[in-house]
Amino acid sequence: MEAAVRPRLILREREPVVPVGIFAGIAVSNYESALGWYKQLLGAEPTFYPNDTEAVWQLAEDRYVYIIENADRAGGAVSMIWMDDPGSAVAGIAERGLRPVGVEQHGNVCKWVFHDADGNETGIGGEVSEST
Template sequence: MTLDLFAGIPVTDYAAALPWYEKFFGGQPSFLPNDIEAVWEVAEHRYVYIVQDPKRAGSALVLSFVDDLDDRVADIARRGIEPAGHETYGGATKVIYRDADGNEISLGGGSG
């Protein structure tokens, strides 16, 4: 059985949010379903999307665990985005990013 996962992030202004997410994900969206939504495939059958939805904007909590946390954080920093914070839970690290609406997009891993 194939399982596709879509995690949605509501934003106030799609056009203003799109460049930040392109920097965060390191490229253009995988596809654009319509004029207020952009989708990135972050792993096979796993997608993160932004959608213009001002009433819900700022409430998203998305966490992805990765094997190469330090490398990904460094790559995102090279693209001009710095973490809003770090948290440690036992042997795992959570690196927190926030978009202009306050949505929390985090990366987790065994180092950081």
């Protein structure tokens, strides 16, 4: 039996198909507990609070991540925040008391994986030198 051929994604530099911006949500079961954890992870107070069970951080222009209390949906998020210097960002996160649960490296791209109390995954990643 022949092995299946996997198609390769080829990325080309070009104008984005849609305007670049994101407002990504992470459902959590306990807002107060998660708020503290995400403050540690992101190293900042939220940019704004839309209501009593939501907090929003602006990561860059037109790029936001937010937590929202919703126990029925908590635990299924998977995301990665792309950083210019992910190693330094992870060192800063460690200074704030959080440690990654794993590290993935593919060539010169590395992702440090963090899980909140619900199991939501947030990766901190980007390009690194081959020796990292």
